[in-house]
Amino acid sequence: MIITITTAALFLLLTAVITLRTIRFSSRAEALEHLPKQREQFPLAVTHLSEAIRFKTVSHYDRSLTDWEAFTAFHAWLEKTYPHAHACMSRDMINTYTLHYRWEGRRSEIDPILLTAHQDVVPVGDLDHWEHDPFAGVIEEGYLWGRGTLDVKNQIITIFEAIEQLAAEGYTPERSIHLCFGHDEEVGGSEGAGSAVEYFKQQGIHFSMVLDEGGAVTEHMLEGINRPIATIGIGEKGYMDLVLKSSSAGGHASMPLQQTALSTLARAIVDVQSSPMPARLTPAPLQMFKTLGPYMSVSSRIVIANLWLLKPLFLKIMGRNPAGNAMIRTTMAATMAHGSDAANVLPTEAEGIINVRLLHGDSPEDVISYVQQVLHGQGIIIERRRAEGPSAISTTDSPEFERLTKTIADIFPAAVITPYLMVGGSDARKYEPIADHIYRFCPYQLEATELGRMHSYNERISVQNIYAGVRFFTSLIRAFDPQQI
Numbered sequence: 427m428i429i430t431i432t433t434a435a436l437f438l439l440l441t442a443v444i445t446l447r448t449i450r451f452s453s454r455a456e457a458l459e460h461l462p463k464q465r466e467q468f469p470l471a472v473t474h475l476s477e478a479i480r481f482k483t484v485s486h487y488d489r490s491l492t493d494w495e496a497f498t499a500f501h502a503w504l505e506k507t508y509p510h511a512h513a514c515m516s517r518d519m520i521n522t523y524t525l526h527y528r529w530e531g532r533r534s535e536i537d538p539i540l541l542t543a544h545q546d547v548v549p550v551g552d553l554d555h556w557e558h559d560p561f562a563g564v565i566e567e568g569y570l571w572g573r574g575t576l577d578v579k580n581q582i583i584t585i586f587e588a589i590e591q592l593a594a595e596g597y598t599p600e601r602s603i604h605l606c607f608g609h610d611e612e613v614g615g616s617e618g619a620g621s622a623v624e625y626f627k628q629q630g631i632h633f634s635m636v637l638d639e640g641g642a643v644t645e646h647m648l649e650g651i652n653r654p655i656a657t658i659g660i661g662e663k664g665y666m667d668l669v670l671k672s673s674s675a676g677g678h679a680s681m682p683l684q685q686t687a688l689s690t691l692a693r694a695i696v697d698v699q700s701s702p703m704p705a706r707l708t709p710a711p712l713q714m715f716k717t718l719g720p721y722m723s724v725s726s727r728i729v730i731a732n733l734w735l736l737k738p739l740f741l742k743i744m745g746r747n748p749a750g751n752a753m754i755r756t757t758m759a760a761t762m763a764h765g766s767d768a769a770n771v772l773p774t775e776a777e778g779i780i781n782v783r784l785l786h787g788d789s790p791e792d793v794i795s796y797v798q799q800v801l802h803g804q805g806i807i808i809e810r811r812r813a814e815g816p817s818a819i820s821t822t823d824s825p826e827f828e829r830l831t832k833t834i835a836d837i838f839p840a841a842v843i844t845p846y847l848m849v850g851g852s853d854a855r856k857y858e859p860i861a862d863h864i865y866r867f868c869p870y871q872l873e874a875t876e877l878g879r880m881h882s883y884n885e886r887i888s889v890q891n892i893y894a895g896v897r898f899f900t901s902l903i904r905a906f907d908p909q910q911i
């Protein structure tokens with residue numbers, strides 16, 4: 427009897443605590459409208475981005491396939507199109523094709539900021555899948571179509587439009603502003619951003635903030651949230667390719683062994699895929715869920731407000747979909763496999779690749795020893811190829827983050843602004859040695875379907891988003907004048 431009363435009392439207490447914490451985690455789940463009609467319009471910006479798309483600045487792992495003249499022609503076009511910007515900034519080339527601009531501020535004692543993006547684009551694939559020629563810059567029914575309209579010539583052009591306009595008005599920033607536009611981000615970025623970092627080191631240039639591509643303002647990305655979400659990347663996961671190798675005797679496939687090198691490898695791959703690394707909540711995703719929690723449904727709020735008790739349930743729910751799962755664990759994806767070179771030949775060796783994205787707290791060595799345990803006794807050789815741990819996480823408790831979020835709020839008033847962990851990689855992390863804070867954000871409001879067009883077919887940007895981008899960078903440059911905070 428006493429036990430029953432104690433249990434009931436505990437249950438009541440628990441319910442009271444959960445309710446109280448959920449109430450304190452107050453609801454702000456009202457729906458707000460989307461990208462407001464822009465107060466100012468910049469038709470020239472649309473024309474200019476359309477022209478910029480026509481330069482076929484496609485990068486390839488095999489450099490000999492790249493049309494370098496397209497890059498040179500793009501540089502000349504920028505110079506001709508933005509005379510005021512070019513008059514107020516100095517320009518130099520890093521590794522021939524990466525553009526570096528410097529807009530000298532009035533106060534040299536303040537650390538400058540760097541706005542960065544990349545000139546190169548990925549190949550367009552099968553032209554038949556495109557509704558419009560990807561390099562024609564077609565403008566139709568409020569959209570500009572083409573490769574690079576979202577990833578990421580839009581960033582270069584909206585930055586230039588903003589500077590051209592400010593320079594024409596006679597504005598000079600207090601703090602120096604640098605621009606750096608790499609030429610090989612889509613193929614690793616070592617010659618562009620990688621060399622740029624070395625260049626900045628040699629010049630003794632240190633940035634208080636680097637702003638690169640990354641998050642955006644997205645709609646309908648999280649179930650239950652009726653408002654657009656502006657995500658600022660404050661860090662990114664690590665990257666590693668794990669090579670699994672198995673071997674067996676060769677021979678003719680008409681007299682096979684019970685297991686071939688490839689079938690042994692296949693079993694190992696299945697074992698790795700069905701043994702996910704443990705889930706956990708690291709600071710960047712936690713910060714995101716705490717920010718977004720008040721805008722979520724009651725049931726989600728109950729869970730997020732009471733993670734002290736419900737974390738296992740939360741991790742279980744997150745692990746159910748690929749996007750959530752990527753935020754809570756180091757993921758491993760089998761992407762490539764190779765056996766023999768002919769259909770009727772037994773392979774003597776088989777090789778498979780597991781692409782790993784490392785969560786903060788896991789090192790490449792941790793993952794290798796985990797996989798070794800999973801594959802213990804199977805005769806599989808494990809090697810690593812290209813391994814980079816997770817990036818540093820930039821704090822959100824900085825004047826730079828505050829200036830950035832104020833600018834986003836000004837341009838996208840309906841958006842909930844949140845830090846987040848990027849699960850893909852970018853050039854941004856290369857700047858760690860020369861920057862205090864690195865944030866990743868693109869000022870465009872996108873539907874999930876629009877995001878899916880990047881690196882795919884029918885990439886396009888709305889005219890409203892081009893206007894938003896110009897307004898954003900104009901405000902951002904002004905917001906970084908020291909007297910603004």
Ligand SMILES: [Zn+2]
Binds near residue numbers: 544577578611639
């Ligand atoms: Zn990009």
